[in-house]
Amino acid sequence: MKNTLQNKMVFQVEGLHHSFFTKKKEETKVLEGIDFKVFENEFVAIVGPSGCGKSTILNLMSGLLRPTEGSVRLRDKEMDTVHSSIGYIAQSDTLLPWRTVRKNVEVGLEIRGIDKTTRKQKSIELIKKAELEGFEDAYPHELSGGMRKRVDIIKVLAVEPEIIFMDEPFASLDVFTREILQKYVLKVWSEDRRTIVFITHDLTEAITLADRIFILSQRPAKLKSTHCIDLERPRDPEELKFNPRFIELYEGIWKDLKSEVEMQVKEA
Numbered sequence: 001m002k003n004t005l006q007n008k009m010v011f012q013v014e015g016l017h018h019s020f021f022t023k024k025k026e027e028t029k030v031l032e033g034i035d036f037k038v039f040e041n042e043f044v045a046i047v048g049p050s051g052c053g054k055s056t057i058l059n060l061m062s063g064l065l066r067p068t069e070g071s072v073r074l075r076d077k078e079m080d081t082v083h084s085s086i087g088y089i090a091q092s093d094t095l096l097p098w099r100t101v102r103k104n105v106e107v108g109l110e111i112r113g114i115d116k117t118t119r120k121q122k123s124i125e126l127i128k129k130a131e132l133e134g135f136e137d138a139y140p141h142e143l144s145g146g147m148r149k150r151v152d153i154i155k156v157l158a159v160e161p162e163i164i165f166m167d168e169p170f171a172s173l174d175v176f177t178r179e180i181l182q183k184y185v186l187k188v189w190s191e192d193r194r195t196i197v198f199i200t201h202d203l204t205e206a207i208t209l210a211d212r213i214f215i216l217s218q219r220p221a222k223l224k225s226t227h228c229i230d231l232e233r234p235r236d237p238e239e240l241k242f243n244p245r246f247i248e249l250y251e252g253i254w255k256d257l258k259s260e261v262e263m264q265v266k267e268a
């Protein structure tokens with residue numbers, strides 16, 4: 001397996017603290033001293049108990065929020081604004097209901113002033129790769145949840161971001177559709193290995209997809225542990241869960257995560 005740590009550093013997160021304050025200045029401490037690095041072409045997953053601050057980390061890494069303390073550096077530059085080199089895929093899709101599949105895929109290209117012929121060429125190619133041929137002129141409400149999610153993904157891929165953030169993108173999908181989408185993400189990633197930071201609650205999903213997994217503690221979150229996933233690629237989500245190494249990794253990482261989830265349940 002490729003040693004991703006030999007690749008160039010993309011993100012350096014150092015001493016990251018973050019708190020939210022109410023109007024009455026009451027503090028909610030969310031992050032407490034998080035340090036990690038993300039390297040070029042790496043697939044990193046961030047896993048932690050519900051509400052521990054996973055999305056907050058992604059919002060800080062994308063420049064949507066400024067940290068209370070500490071820093072996020074993107075290729076050695078302090079993150080102080082939103083970057084077009086980062087594509088963002090969230091749990092709920094961002095498809096425009098009044099636009100067809102093809103027109104949705106072309107939104108970002110239109111904004112960038114790309115001409116009509118190039119836009120069409122590119123969207124048709126991506127739609128084909130996503131196995132959505134025949135649905136070019138369909139509207140979002142005519143698609144299944146899994147199909148909508150694929151359109152959402154290719155909409156981001158159309159503008160060729162260098163880095164992709166995915167915040168629980170498959171959380172609302174059933175387990176079978178999730179597996180199909182995981183397979184699709186692995187295929188997309190293997191083509192050009194864009195750097196991906198993927199947030200999930202689901203440890204199976206994280207082990208299936210990632211090169212490294214960061215486990216967060218409950219809030220205020222600290223980086224509890226980092227795990228390298230040495231499973232061979234290409235990976236097949238359907239078969240992987242029966243692989244003895246997968247089971248061994250799952251058991252090891254779950255020990256770390258379990259105590260955090262149990263603590264959270266006790267306090268709820």
Ligand SMILES: Nc1ncnc2c1ncn2[C@@H]1O[C@H](COP(=O)(O)OP(=O)(O)OP(=O)(O)O)[C@@H](O)[C@H]1O
Pocket residue numbers: 020021028030048049050051052053054055056057219
């Ligand atoms: N803009 C905000 N203002 C105030 N509090 C916020 C804000 N955004 C998040 N929080 C709080 O910060 C904490 C962490 O939220 P965050 O969404 O980062 O957690 P998460 O781990 O992604 O959650 P989940 O697993 O449920 O998606 C939560 O207690 C949340 O209520």
